[in-house]
Amino acid sequence: MTTKQMKAAFAERLKRSMKLRDIPNGAELCRRFNLLHTGEQVADQAIYKWLGGKTMPRPDNMRTLAKLLDVDEHLLAYGPSPSLKTKPLARGENYPLSAETIEWVPKTGALILTINLEDRAGFQEVTVRVASQNAEEG
Structure with missing residues (x-):
């Protein structure tokens, strides 16, 4: 799997997790993320890059995102583990x-x-x- 494919797959898992948590869009995800995150605030542009499959969050941001969405961090980042x-x-x-x-x-x-x-x-x-x-x- 290429890096581009990994980013696109991550974006799909992120969108699916948002839908399950009734987070309607990137702006709301950004607002909730920044309320929970203890590190540097994340801009709307970063969230939209995640949702567009252009980038993936840094490890500290991935942890916060997984906590916010109540999903396993590894599952969110990489998908299900191989059988x-x-x-x-x-x-x-x-x-x-x-x-x-x-x-x-x-x-x-x-x-x-x-x-x-x-x-x-x-x-x-x-x-x-x-x-x-x-x-x-x-």
Whole structure:
């Protein structure tokens, strides 16, 4: 799934969640969001970009949005988790890499770390935090 498709799918889930909570439009979503959010206020333009599938909220905004809409944060951001109906693997057997897998190979080539879709958001958040801490220290 491309980033563009992910944003469009998120926008559809957001609209569906708004409808279930009787939030009629982006302006009302913005008003309620800013009443609940403890961080920096969000402008109407940001909300309309979310609804139009142009951008996705930052992690702190996603948490507030999920709380406001009373939905699971991961479900809102990425949709339902892949089914866990797969059979257990035999000892030493690995699942094949899929399009939903992030693969990172360090320059040494000694390690391949794969992260499934469910863990992607957490990994990205940790990576951003570490990078910003390193920038502040450097």
